Amino acid sequence: MSEGTQAPTENAAETKPEGDAAxxxxxxxxxxxxxxGFGGVKMVKVLQKPEPTAKEGEVLVRVKACGVNFPDLMVRQGVMDHPPKTPVIMGFECSGIVEAVGENTTGFSVGDRVIGFTNYGAWAELAAIPSNHVFKMPDNMSFQDGAALVMNYVTAYVLLFDLANLRKGHSVLVHSVGGGVGHAITQLCKTVEDVTVFGTASSHKHDAIKANVSHLFDHSTDYAQEIRKINSEGVDIVLDCLCAEDTNRGINLIKPMGKYLLYGSSNIVTGETKSFFSFAKSWWQVDKVSPIKLFDENKMIGGFQLRRLVFNQGQHTYVRDIVNKLFALYNSAKINPTVDSVWAFEDVGEAMQKIHDRKNIGKLILDPTAQPKPKSASTEKAAEGTKENSTDKKDDAGSGGD
Known part of the structure; x- marks a missing residue:
């Protein structure tokens, strides 16, 4: 062998073609x-996305059930404050089993049954959730009950006990009493002696929910006048998830030392997509609140938004304490989430439409393992574009992260 020529080594002989090793x-x-993207149900699609991993401080949850809430419709239409950047995996709450625990994450083990409260990302087979927003479920709680609990019952508890200071002998007006939060409020009211609950709901729900309240009214009627016929002074507490003209009625209905609390604005959702007219009308119809008038009349007005409290204002310790109180009430059979129906991911458009039409009695649940409903050829054609098969790789929506 001539000088400068090097014999090939065994490693060089076994070197794989470039690219294979990497x-x-x-x-x-x-x-x-x-x-x-924002708009109608056609903008919500079932897609394959990369599985997340549990980063430091996170818990990876194999999702068994997801909660569907009215705010999900508002997100889809883009009428929420600070809407997410799309594409994004939807959903704010889920229940399931811990599949992995990130570094420096304590309090959880693989196999734990948990509830997760998320800032988007819950409607998937796996969800990586900060441990501050994960709660171990009671042994006797089903995954469906777990997914129906956090947003509705924490909201109801804060409104009634921490903000409105519900006490024996009080009277409460609750709108949309047939929905998930409405059911939670009426159940929690029954944990206090001698509370009168006035509720409004669409007439087709009355037979199913009339036992939950003391007095029930069709929302389309002059319910304020009917309440005055029963309680001439009005009510102690008004819990309003509607806004617009119902805000004015509610403030006028509260007694001296009474409290009006706004926790939603569902009146802005009318059609399938965002309506600038409905959005503007909802706020134009609200009278300007005068602090001097509140001072003279001894009335209090406030508001509450759970997601903002947790994800923007960092009150996760406060929320965890409330969740533990709710678990105790669940274990003593004083509260029990009402599940309206369970849906496959592929049928999420129909589930959203049911909430949009105000036809649900209680909570709607998504189950990632459920089989989609069989559809006729005409139904499938009409629904084309509403969803995509989960194996469709053509969509260029990106990671789905926020």
Missing amino acids: AAPPQKEMKSVVLT
């Missing part, structure tokens, strides 16, 4: 419900 295993994917 090839990484394909990333695992999961089925997710993704909002691809």
Whole structure:
């Protein structure tokens, strides 16, 4: 062998073609419900997305059930304050089993049954959730009950006990009493002696919910006048998830030392997509509040938004304390989430439409393992574009992260 010529080594002889050695295993994917843009139900699609991993301080949850809430409709239409950047995996709450725990994450083990409260990302087969927003479920709680509990019952508890200071002998007006939060409020009211509950709901719900309240009115009627016929002074507490003209009625209905609390604005959702007219009308109809008038009349006005409290104002310790109180009430059978129906991911558009039409009695649940409803050829054609098969790789929606 001439000088400068080097014999090939065994390693060089075994070297694989360039690129093969660096090839990484394909990333695992999961089925997710993704909002691809703001608008109607056609913007919500079932897609394959990369599986998340548990980062430091996070818990990876294998999702068994997801809660569907009215704010999900508002997110889809883009009428929420600070809407997310799309595409994004939807959903604010889920229940399931811990599959992995990130570094420096304490209090959880693989196999724990938990509830997760998320800032988007819950409607998927797997969800990576900060441990501050994960709660171990009672042993006797089903996954469906777990997914129906956090947003509705924490909201109801804060409104009634921490903000309104509900006490024996009080009277409460609750709108949308047939919905998830409405059911939670009426159940918690029954934990206090001698509370009178006035409720409003669409007439087709009355037979199913009339036992939950003391007096029930069709929302389309002059319910304020009817309440005055029963309680001439009005009520001690008004809990309003509607806004617009119902705000004015509610403030006028509260007694001296009474409290009006706004926790939603569902009146702005009318059609399938965002209506600038409905949005503007909801706020134009609200009278300007005068602090001097409140001072003279001894009335109090406030508001509450759970997601903002947790994710923007950092009150997760406060919320955890309330969740533990709710678990105790659940274990003593004083509260029990009402589940209206369970839906497959592929049927999320129909589930949203049911809430939009105000036809649900209690909570709607998504189950990532449920089989979609069989559809006729005509139904499938009409629904084309509303969802995509979970194996469709053509969508260029990105990671689905916020």
